[in-house]
Structure formats: C-alpha cells, structure tokens
Amino acid sequence: MAGLRLAVLISGRGSNLQALIDACAREDYPAEIVLVISNKADAQGLQRARDAGIATLTINHKDYADRKAFDDAVDAALKDAKAGLVCLAGFMRLLGEAFVERWRDRLINIHPSLLPAFKGLATQARAVDAGVRVSGCTVHFVRAAMDDGPIIVQAAVPVLADDDADALAARILKAEHKAYPLAVRLIAEGRARVVNERVVIDGVKPIEGVMLNPPDPAAKRPSLFEFFERQRD
Numbered sequence: 001m002a003g004l005r006l007a008v009l010i011s012g013r014g015s016n017l018q019a020l021i022d023a024c025a026r027e028d029y030p031a032e033i034v035l036v037i038s039n040k041a042d043a044q045g046l047q048r049a050r051d052a053g054i055a056t057l058t059i060n061h062k063d064y065a066d067r068k069a070f071d072d073a074v075d076a077a078l079k080d081a082k083a084g085l086v087c088l089a090g091f092m093r094l095l096g097e098a099f100v101e102r103w104r105d106r107l108i109n110i111h112p113s114l115l116p117a118f119k120g121l122a123t124q125a126r127a128v129d130a131g132v133r134v135s136g137c138t139v140h141f142v143r144a145a146m147d148d149g150p151i152i153v154q155a156a157v158p159v160l161a162d163d164d165a166d167a168l169a170a171r172i173l174k175a176e177h178k179a180y181p182l183a184v185r186l187i188a189e190g191r192a193r194v195v196n197e198r199v200v201i202d203g204v205k206p207i208e209g210v211m212l213n214p215p216d217p218a219a220k221r222p223s224l225f226e227f228f229e230r231q232r233d
Helices: 015-024 044-051 067-080 097-102 123-130 165-188 224-231
Strands: 004-010 031-038 056-058 085-088 107-111 134-141 151-158 192-195 198-201
Touching: 004 015, 004 044, 004 067, 004 165, 015 031, 015 044, 015 165, 031 044, 031 067, 031 165, 044 056, 067 097, 085 165, 107 165, 123 134, 123 165, 134 165, 151 165, 151 198, 165 192
Parallel strands: 004 031, 004 085, 031 056, 085 107
Antiparallel strands: 107 134, 134 151, 192 198
16 A cells, blocks of 8 residues: 655665565555665665666765755655655664754664764674663654654663674564554554654554563563563564
C-alpha cells in the first residue's frame, strides 16, 4: 500500500535500508520509499535500492564547496521527490543546523546505543569497555547536536560476558532491523507525536517486567532476556 513517502540517506552497505525495503514491501505497511540518496557512488545500499526498483541518487559531498552547498543539494532532491520523512541509515555526514530545522520532526536517525549513552562512534567497543550489561539501539528525531533528539523507539539487547565489539554490534544490528521499521510505522500511522521535545506514542501498551542481565540464579522464572531468546524465530 502507498503511504508516507520516505527518502533514505545512506553511505554504505544499507542493511537498515534493506530492512525498510522489506517492510515497505508488505501490503499492510503504511509507507513507501521514493528515493535513496548516497554521498558515495559505490555504496552497496544503492544496489539494494535499484534491485527493489527504487530511484537512487548520488550527491558526493566532495563536489561541493562547503556543507551548506551540499545540504542544499540534498534538500532540493528531497523536495523534488516529495519526501514526507527522511530516514538516515548509516549516513556518515553531519547535516547542518539549517537543514535539520527545515526537516524538523520529519528527519529521523538510528544509532547503535541506548541514547543518551554512548553518542558518537565506536559505541559497541565503548559499551563493552564500560562493562554495561545492556545495550541496544535508538531511533530518534534528529536535532542539530550529534545523536540528539526525541526518542521514538529503543530496542535493548544483553551484553554477554565474552562479547567483543563485533559480537555486540551484530546483536544490536538485528535489533535495529526491527526498531527502524517500527518507528517509521508509528510515524506513518500518526501515532508518534513530539510534545515538549518528547515523543508520545498513542495506542501502544507498555512492556511490563524487568530485564535482568545476568539473570537471577535463584529465580524460578526466566528473565525477560531469556524469555525473548526462546521466542526468536
């Protein structure tokens, strides 16, 4: 079904783009991808889009004198495509404040940590080094500051004792592929609203219970982590 018109900005392999492509292919999904833009001509995600019959465009930041000129070119392409929501999916360029304000509450990003913890790069390695027991990903509306803005969806995963950055990143990535399509659905259905810089979600029941990692060895019931692990496909 046609619905909210999405544009996706990428710089690399496009695994979250693929998750959105797969979601949009479902008949009941209320959005469609109308354009994929990359700042790198060799980004693998461009081929994913072409294979799905989606229009693609390369806007190389190196072809522009400054960030504003690059941002203006991206902005013009998004407007030409009549995009209603812009999804950053591994887009490795910081967008200027003017661009962000132009697309305020119509620009979202996914980050591989439970924001506001571990903003920036190397989030998985930093989480492992910090010894946290829980990590995950966050989909949020974009603001001018890096990895900042009202949170729409978060997905939590356990950090295991033998994890390194790569193992944790792989676990988080699986969560990202569920969280991003969910966030887009909530926006497309009009159920996610920004109120006083917080996102209010309508018509969704909260999860009850406590996530314990490590699980309590004296508990008779499994932790939610163990429960969800057993429910995996």
